Each structure stands twice: as C-alpha cells, then as structure tokens.
Amino acid sequence: MMSPRKISDMCSWLAGLFLFASLTQQVAGEPSVTEPWLKHRLAQFQDLKFGLMMHWGIYSQWGCIESWPLVAEDTWARPDDLKAWTERGKDLARFKRDYEDLPKTFNPVNFDPDKWAQIAKSAGMKYVTFTTKHHDGFCMFDTQLTDFRITAPEVPFHSNARSNVVREVFKAFRKEGFFIGAYFSKADWHSPYYWSPEAPALTRNPNYDTQAQPEKWAKFVEFTYGQIEELMTGYGPIDILFLDAGQVRPPSQDLQMDKLATMARRHQPHLIMVDRTVGGRYENYRTPEQEVPKTPLPCAWETCMTMGDQWSFKPDDNYKSAHRLIQLLVDIVAKGGNFLLNVGPQPDGTLPAVAQQRMKEMGDWLKVNGEAIYGTRSIAPYREGQVAFTQKGRNVYSIYLTQKEGDGLPDQVMWSSLQPKTGSKIHLLGVSKPLQWETGVGGATTVKVPASAIQTPPCQHAFVFRFQPAPNP
Numbered sequence: 001m002m003s004p005r006k007i008s009d010m011c012s013w014l015a016g017l018f019l020f021a022s023l024t025q026q027v028a029g030e031p032s033v034t035e036p037w038l039k040h041r042l043a044q045f046q047d048l049k050f051g052l053m054m055h056w057g058i059y060s061q062w063g064c065i066e067s068w069p070l071v072a073e074d075t076w077a078r079p080d081d082l083k084a085w086t087e088r089g090k091d092l093a094r095f096k097r098d099y100e101d102l103p104k105t106f107n108p109v110n111f112d113p114d115k116w117a118q119i120a121k122s123a124g125m126k127y128v129t130f131t132t133k134h135h136d137g138f139c140m141f142d143t144q145l146t147d148f149r150i151t152a153p154e155v156p157f158h159s160n161a162r163s164n165v166v167r168e169v170f171k172a173f174r175k176e177g178f179f180i181g182a183y184f185s186k187a188d189w190h191s192p193y194y195w196s197p198e199a200p201a202l203t204r205n206p207n208y209d210t211q212a213q214p215e216k217w218a219k220f221v222e223f224t225y226g227q228i229e230e231l232m233t234g235y236g237p238i239d240i241l242f243l244d245a246g247q248v249r250p251p252s253q254d255l256q257m258d259k260l261a262t263m264a265r266r267h268q269p270h271l272i273m274v275d276r277t278v279g280g281r282y283e284n285y286r287t288p289e290q291e292v293p294k295t296p297l298p299c300a301w302e303t304c305m306t307m308g309d310q311w312s313f314k315p316d317d318n319y320k321s322a323h324r325l326i327q328l329l330v331d332i333v334a335k336g337g338n339f340l341l342n343v344g345p346q347p348d349g350t351l352p353a354v355a356q357q358r359m360k361e362m363g364d365w366l367k368v369n370g371e372a373i374y375g376t377r378s379i380a381p382y383r384e385g386q387v388a389f390t391q392k393g394r395n396v397y398s399i400y401l402t403q404k405e406g407d408g409l410p411d412q413v414m415w416s417s418l419q420p421k422t423g424s425k426i427h428l429l430g431v432s433k434p435l436q437w438e439t440g441v442g443g444a445t446t447v448k449v450p451a452s453a454i455q456t457p458p459c460q461h462a463f464v465f466r467f468q469p470a471p472n473p
Contacts, residue, residue: 049329100190110350127240225263297335368430387400
C-alpha cells in the first residue's frame with residue numbers, strides 16, 4: 001500500500017474502473033459472473049462488510065511510510081519529520097544500508113495474535129488482511145526462499161515460539177471465525193532478480209530491461225511463484241490472496257498470472273484473488289484506496305483505508321475519530337462495499353492504545369446496529385442528506401448520520417424516498433417499542449423519536465430505523 005498514491009497509479013485505477021463500469025463485455029468475462037463458485041464466494045465476502053488490515057514489518061521500528069522511502073524517486077516518502085531520514089543526513093545510500101539491518105533489531109516480544117483477534121472480533125470485524133510481505137521483500141513468514149525473513153537467525157525474534165508471524169496471525173483469527181486474507185507484494189526490492197545489484201535502483205520497477213534479460217526475470221517469476229505456493233500450502237485455509245504492487249503486470253513485468261492462479265487454487269480451491277489495480281480475471285473485487293466511491297460500483301468492492309494517516313505504525317499518528325469511522329462504514333456499506341480498516345501494529349507487537357479505543361467504540365455501535373450492516377446490500381437512492389439506506393431480506397434500514405461528534409437524536413427524522421409499507425412498524429434499533437410515523441405531503445416519511453430515546457440513546461454517531469418498504473408502484 002502507499003499514501004499518497006502516485007498520479008500514474010491513480011490514473012490507471014480510474015481508467016480500469018471506468019472500463020469495468022462501462023464495458024459489459026469485460027464484466028461478462030469476469031469469473032465472478034461466469035463461475036458460480038466464485039460468485040458465491042464473493043457474495044460471502046460481501047456479507048462480511050467490515051475487516052481489519054495490518055501493515056507490519058521491520059519498517060514499523062522507524063515509523064516510516066512502510067518501505068516506500070527506499071525508492072529514490074518517491075521523495076514524498078522521506079518527509080523532514082521522518083527521524084530515520086534526517087538522522088542519516090538525508091543520505092539515501094546510508095538510509096538503505098541501515099534499513100537492510102533493521103531485521104537485526106526487530107524483536108516484537110509483546111506480539112499476541114490471540115489478543116489482536118479478540119480486539120478485532122469485539123470491534124465487529126469479520127475478516128483480516130495481513131501483510132505477509134511488503135515491497136521491501138522482508139517476509140513475515142518462514143519462507144525457505146530468502147533469508148530476509150522474520151525467522152532468520154540474525155533476527156532476535158526468530159527464537160520466539162511465535163516467530164512465524166503469519167502462521168500465528170492466521171491461526172488466531174481463523175479460530176475466531178474470520179475470513180483470512182494474505183497480502184503479498186508482487187514487487188520485491190530485496191530480490192536481485194527485481195532490483196539487480198548491478199545497477200542503481202531509482203524507481204519502484206525493475207532496474208533492468210526484463211525483456212532484454214528474460215532469464216533474470218524468469219528467476220523472479222519462479223521466486224514469486226514459490227513464495228506464494230509456500231503461503232498456499234503451509235498456513236491453513238486462505239480465503240483471499242491480496243496481491244499489491246499494481247505496476248507488476250504484462251508486458252514488461254509478466255508474472256504469468258494464469259499459472260500462478262491455477263497453482264494457488266489447486267491448493268486453495270475457493271480462493272478469491274485480488275490482483276489489485278490490474279483488472280481482468282484475477283482482480284475478483286475492486287479495492288479503492290483511501291477513498292469512498294461517490295456511487296456504488298457494479299461489482300464486489302472494498303474501500304481500504306487507514307485509521308491514522310499512515311498504513312504502518314507512526315508515533316503520534318493522527319487517528320480518525322469514532323464518529324468519522326462509523327460514518328465511513330455506513331457510507332461504504334450503503335453503496336454496497338466493504339470497509340477494510342488498516343491499523344499499524346507497534347514495533348513491540350501491540351496495537352496502539354488509540355486504535356484499540358476506536359475499535360471498541362465501533363464494536364459498541366455495531367452491537368446495536370449490526371443488522372443494518374452485515375449481510376446487507378445497497379438500495380437506491382443509497383443516501384438522502386443525513387440518511388443512508390441499506391437492505392436485507394424484507395427490511396430496509398434508514399441510518400441517520402449525525403452531523404458532528406456529540407450530536408444526539410433529534411425529535412424527528414425525515415426522508416422522502418423508500419416509503420414504509422402502509423400500516424407497518426418502524427423500529428429504532430436498540431429501542432424495544434415501535435415508533436410513531438406518518439407519511440406527509442409529497443410522500444415524505446416523518447418518524448417521531450420518543451423523549452426517552454433522546455435522553456438515553458441506544459448508541460452514538462448514527463441511528464438506525466428498520467422498516468418494511470412499500471411495494472414499488
């Protein structure tokens with residue numbers, strides 16, 4: 001992941017999104033349409049609605065923007081407030097050398113994946129996507145294909161019983177009933193077959209002509225294939241393979257995705273694949289990054305977004321409020337998407353206290369209102385002012401979003417679309433008795449909120465009204 005996204009990547013994503021929405025031939029060619037098992041799996045994924053992403057690696061020790069500072073041209077990733085950068089005199093060669101030594105000091109002795117899973121479950125999250133390897137190539141699993149891994153002898157944590165971090169994370173979250181997602185970077189800046197030591201590496205791409213040196217690129221393809229096969233065979237059932245680094249694509253960076261996907265699904269027959277920003281048969285759902293689409297997308301999708309400003313841990317990061325996070329969740333779900341919320345664990349293996357508090361607040365809200373989120377689908381018009389809509393079965397949910405932190409329920413809530421069925425009941429989730437309501441001039445629905453609910457509201461930040469809609473004329 002990156003933040004901010006390069007303009008070229010954004011243009012590529014937008015072009016792919018436009019093509020997906022516009023060309024029915026491409027939609028018809030997607031496996032989600034043509035293969036019933038994958039359509040079913042994507043429906044299961046869409047039911048989950050809320051997931052946890054974690055960017056964690058050796059970069060967490062420095063609080064830097066993951067491994068992006070290693071790219072010479074990506075100067076945005078080396079801001080002046082990055083101590084690891086300024087302390088090295090803004091010397092990139094020195095920075096890279098010291099970065100390569102970070103495994104020697106990575107010792108997250110407080111890593112407790114069971115606690116992570118319990119916190120996420122209490123937050124109402126239903127799936128996890130964990131960084132098995134970021135672009136720097138450092139593996140958080142016991143790969144046998146490189147020594148640049150957390151279980152290598154030079155890493156202090158290698159002797160810990162939980163040193164095979166990916167295995168422990170997947171095991172803990174699987175035990176709590178989560179869908180398991182393996183984030184894997186297709187790029188690998190540590191591999192000599194991606195960034196060759198024979199030339200300077202100035203961009204995020206291979207620093208040699210892959211078509212002029214096909215033997216070298218073939219070794220990288222074999223290496224990538226091997227690492228993914230390790231993940232697909234040694235870490236239990238995997239639900240999602242989340243492939244990042246969208247620049248790794250044909251023609252110049254061809255990983256032979258057809259062969260890779262065939263291998264992965266031979267070991268994990270029900271695997272959802274996300275070759276993100278690339279499009280085609282192996283981007284089974286879309287992943288808009290750090291933004292919410294203005295309107296629903298014509299496919300399964302998730303917004304992946306940071307709780308703070310940065311994907312990986314940053315001291316004193318600027319965390320979004322619970323009010324903001326809950327309203328993002330509602331907005332995304334009303335448009336038919338999932339919300340994959342990223343938290344960067346600290347270098348000692350614990351989740352930041354602020355993040356834990358935000359997750360608790362979201363969980364408290366979902367305990368009251370989860371039926372309006374999980375398993376729902378979008379229903380037009382999706383949003384009307386401060387009211388968002390979702391649907392599930394025979395029920396529609398009108399979700400009233402407060403304007404700012406601390407706002408409570410007004411004495412009445414109105415919406416003009418999706419009228420309730422004549423004579424039906426409207427319930428405020430968290431309140432046992434049905435509410436009074438009426439349909440006024442122009443078909444506007446007005447729900448009267450009792451004083452008891454205003455004085456002692458069932459939740460904060462957003463309030464959910466359930467009703468059965470009138471039949472379409």
